[in-house]
Amino acid sequence: MRVQGRDTRACWWDGDAIAFLDQRALPARVEVAWARSVEEAARAIEDMAVRGAPLIGVVAGYALALAARRGGDLTAAYDRLARTRPTAINLWTGLNAVRSAAPGADDMLAAARAFDDAEVAAAEAIGTHGMALMRPGIRVLTHCNAGWLAVQDWGTALAPVYKAARAGLAPFVFVGETRPRLQGARLTAWELAQEGVAHTVIADNAAAHFLQRGEVDLVLTGADRVAANGDAANKIGTYTRALAAKAHGVPFVIAAPLSTIDRATPDGAAIPIEERGAEEVTHVEGVDEQGVLRRVRVTPEGSAARNPGFDVTPAALVTSLLTERGIVRASREGIASLFERD
Amino acid sequence: MRVQGRDTRACWWDGDAIAFLDQRALPARVEVAWARSVEEAARAIEDMAVRGAPLIGVVAGYALALAARRGGDLTAAYDRLARTRPTAINLWTGLNAVRSAAPGADDMLAAARAFDDAEVAAAEAIGTHGMALMRPGIRVLTHCNAGWLAVQDWGTALAPVYKAARAGLAPFVFVGETRPRLQGARLTAWELAQEGVAHTVIADNAAAHFLQRGEVDLVLTGADRVAANGDAANKIGTYTRALAAKAHGVPFVIAAPLSTIDRATPDGAAIPIEERGAEEVTHVEGVDEQGVLRRVRVTPEGSAARNPGFDVTPAALVTSLLTERGIVRASREGIASLFERD
Numbered sequence: 001m002r003v004q005g006r007d008t009r010a011c012w013w014d015g016d017a018i019a020f021l022d023q024r025a026l027p028a029r030v031e032v033a034w035a036r037s038v039e040e041a042a043r044a045i046e047d048m049a050v051r052g053a054p055l056i057g058v059v060a061g062y063a064l065a066l067a068a069r070r071g072g073d074l075t076a077a078y079d080r081l082a083r084t085r086p087t088a089i090n091l092w093t094g095l096n097a098v099r100s101a102a103p104g105a106d107d108m109l110a111a112a113r114a115f116d117d118a119e120v121a122a123a124e125a126i127g128t129h130g131m132a133l134m135r136p137g138i139r140v141l142t143h144c145n146a147g148w149l150a151v152q153d154w155g156t157a158l159a160p161v162y163k164a165a166r167a168g169l170a171p172f173v174f175v176g177e178t179r180p181r182l183q184g185a186r187l188t189a190w191e192l193a194q195e196g197v198a199h200t201v202i203a204d205n206a207a208a209h210f211l212q213r214g215e216v217d218l219v220l221t222g223a224d225r226v227a228a229n230g231d232a233a234n235k236i237g238t239y240t241r242a243l244a245a246k247a248h249g250v251p252f253v254i255a256a257p258l259s260t261i262d263r264a265t266p267d268g269a270a271i272p273i274e275e276r277g278a279e280e281v282t283h284v285e286g287v288d289e290q291g292v293l294r295r296v297r298v299t300p301e302g303s304a305a306r307n308p309g310f311d312v313t314p315a316a317l318v319t320s321l322l323t324e325r326g327i328v329r330a331s332r333e334g335i336a337s338l339f340e341r342d
Numbered sequence: 343m344r345v346q347g348r349d350t351r352a353c354w355w356d357g358d359a360i361a362f363l364d365q366r367a368l369p370a371r372v373e374v375a376w377a378r379s380v381e382e383a384a385r386a387i388e389d390m391a392v393r394g395a396p397l398i399g400v401v402a403g404y405a406l407a408l409a410a411r412r413g414g415d416l417t418a419a420y421d422r423l424a425r426t427r428p429t430a431i432n433l434w435t436g437l438n439a440v441r442s443a444a445p446g447a448d449d450m451l452a453a454a455r456a457f458d459d460a461e462v463a464a465a466e467a468i469g470t471h472g473m474a475l476m477r478p479g480i481r482v483l484t485h486c487n488a489g490w491l492a493v494q495d496w497g498t499a500l501a502p503v504y505k506a507a508r509a510g511l512a513p514f515v516f517v518g519e520t521r522p523r524l525q526g527a528r529l530t531a532w533e534l535a536q537e538g539v540a541h542t543v544i545a546d547n548a549a550a551h552f553l554q555r556g557e558v559d560l561v562l563t564g565a566d567r568v569a570a571n572g573d574a575a576n577k578i579g580t581y582t583r584a585l586a587a588k589a590h591g592v593p594f595v596i597a598a599p600l601s602t603i604d605r606a607t608p609d610g611a612a613i614p615i616e617e618r619g620a621e622e623v624t625h626v627e628g629v630d631e632q633g634v635l636r637r638v639r640v641t642p643e644g645s646a647a648r649n650p651g652f653d654v655t656p657a658a659l660v661t662s663l664l665t666e667r668g669i670v671r672a673s674r675e676g677i678a679s680l681f682e683r684d
Contacts, residue, residue: 180545237545243589
């Protein structure tokens with residue numbers, strides 16, 4: 001994907017470190033940062049300098065290869081990385097892909113690169129299959145950021161949008177701002193602007209209103225973990241959009257690579273939901289009129305806040321799953337069919 | 343209601359001007375401001391220095407009385423005030439109550455005071471009737487601010503909560519932060535803290551999650567206009583909570599005085615929805631670590647935003663209407679029954 005006209009990835013292997021765009025600085029600044037140790041990589045994931053389920057898997061994979069190159073304790077490295085964030089299953093998919101190449105450090109780095117490349121290819125294939133959902137002037141509602149900042153090069157939910165834009169279909173995107181961390185307002189809006197895709201940012205509260213008014217043709221989001229029965233965990237607020245889409249007969253489609261599908265998790269109730277710090281709710285970060293990044297408190301001092309990072313959308317509300325192997329029903333059978341081809 | 347231990351109202355007639363708490367400064371500062379002309383009162387309503395459907399009606403009533411005392415053109419004053427905000431019907435209820443006492447300036451001021459006092463009495467009666475919905479340890483989810491900052495002294499949705507707290511029932515309130523203007527995070531949390539009511543602020547996105555997890559016993563909101571058939575316009579995001587409450591069998595109750603019910607509006611489709619400025623979405627205001635109120639931009643420069651201020655919840659999703667005359671069904675018959683007693 002292009003940043004200020006240049007081809008850029010959300011992370012890459014850079015000599016002997018993991019380079020990444022620090023997503024906390026966007027959209028104010030495009031900043032490259034480096035993780036030179038497992039601990040730095042783990043913190044980049046925890047602090048959401050890198051985020052998005054597939055990207056977390058890629059970074060974790062590179063970090064395990066980094067540990068091997070440094071001659072570190074691979075079990076300790078695996079455990080440290082596995083503790084960073086509990087919901088996105090891609091974290092373990094990436095770690096396991098690289099661990100399976102142990103103990104050779106070069107083999108592990110090659111496995112991390114292969115996993116990365118496979119995710120890029122999966123994202124592009126999601127875009128290609130997703131073109132079946134696109135039509136001229138389609139109005140898509142998305143949530144959080146499931147674009148190329150979350151998945152190298154193409155994204156998941158945004159991959160078909162980018163493909164459609166390049167095919168001249170002129171898609172339009174309603175971008176839910178995605179409180180508390182505002183990944184929609186900050187990251188998705190920025191990505192779409194870089195690619196020249198028409199969009200408007202809305203408060204999360206307004207999503208159901210635009211569905212009710214008939215202004216949305218398709219709701220398209222990513223996922224952090226899809227259970228074996230098709231229940232899907234994704235950024236907090238996704239469930240409410242699925243309910244509203246159902247109420248208005250608008251398709252609700254989840255776009256995710258197979259690395260996000262966890263057949264060992266039977267259903268949504270078994271997906272661990274990360275509870276993040278209250279200060280993400282009580283404070284908001286943005287730039288002031290001088291362009292300085294500032295953090296302001298919006299709640300009274302002393303008011304508590306709760307901050308679940310994800311919610312679970314039951315499979316019954318998911319119209320279909322869009323994957324690199326095509327579009328299937330969000331059901332046990334649909335999901336099993338994806339893996340039968342292995 | 344108490345502010346820092348002192349009895350305070352959200353607005354009051356002060357000699358020859360309208361005094362009010364400037365709600366834009368909360369929760370950072372408690373600031374009293376004055377509207378000394380119709381234009382100042384109109385701007386206070388437009389800029390949301392005063393807000394909340396019932397309070398808008400009270401301020402507009404006083405402003406029309408102010409025009410009469412100054413010997414101004416009453417028709418022009420009425421028209422100016424009526425143009426401030428389109429959704430809350432209380433604006434016209436208040437204006438009409440005072441106009442009906444014209445042309446005597448003293449009579450009009452008396453009418454404005456009587457309307458104000460009647461709203462206070464209605465809010466308290468809503469609290470009393472609402473006690474039927476309360477039980478020990480009840481967990482209430484509310485949206486926006488429908489407390490005493492929106493309706494003198496008691497509020498609408500929060501009136502039963504305050505009554506329950508004073509009766510020792512120890513209610514707990516999930517406060518939806520209510521983007522874009524954060525009236526929940528800023529005003530409702532502050533009100534509840536002043537009254538010592540246990541609460542936690544949540545991102546709007548998390549409301550459906552807590553309903554899904556069985557952590558909410560009752561959803562209770564105010565309204566800006568209730569149509570003759572029971573459809574209700576309220577702060578953007580209310581509709582999505584109603585959908586989620588329905589999905590989980592949790593009662594969704596709208597608390598509103600009769601001044602909010604508009605029998606001349608047949609249904610929700612006929613309620614005008616105010617579209618406010620994009621900068622309410624693109625920017626957030628809060629206090630920095632030095633306690634200075636600052637406004638920061640959260641979206642990329644150049645990304646557009648849309649900002650509908652309200653949405654419409656269909657009557658079918660409203661379990662009941664809580665009014666100063668008791669609890670009725672949100673239906674044509676239920677609403678008609680409220681007015682039969684006139």
